[in-house]
Amino acid sequence: MFSKKFLKSYKEVNAMAGPLELTKMSSKGQVVIPKAIRDRLGLEEGDRIAVEEAEGRVILRKISIESILKEAEEDYRNKKTVRLYPKNSGK
Numbered sequence: 674m675f676s677k678k679f680l681k682s683y684k685e686v687n688a689m690a691g692p693l694e695l696t697k698m699s700s701k702g703q704v705v706i707p708k709a710i711r712d713r714l715g716l717e718e719g720d721r722i723a724v725e726e727a728e729g730r731v732i733l734r735k736i737s738i739e740s741i742l743k744e745a746e747e748d749y750r751n752k753k754t755v756r757l758y759p760k761n762s763g764k
Contacts, residue, residue, distance in 0.1 A: 706733070 694707040706716060714735065716722075721736040734740075745755045 694710055696705050696707060698704050711717075716735060723734050723736050725732040725734075748755045
């Protein structure tokens with residue numbers, strides 16, 4: 674069973690960030706994004722997802738051609754190297 678401290682923390686996080694969904698990682702490192710979250714974010718089978726690590730957290734974000742072009746335009750305006758792939762993609 675969960676400790677009182679965990680449940681209190683869960684309730685605080687839930688109040689700040691909206692409903693917290695729990696999932697489990699498989700032996701292959703696969704994680705299921707709960708359906709309610711997929712629906713809210715418009716994620717569909719076959720969508721490309723960028724995976725980043727920041728400050729001990731795993732961040733997932735949908736990659737679209739629009740987001741890549743937006744980042745490339747931003748880099749161009751800031752006179753940085755223009756990329757045709759998402760930032761922090763390891764390339």
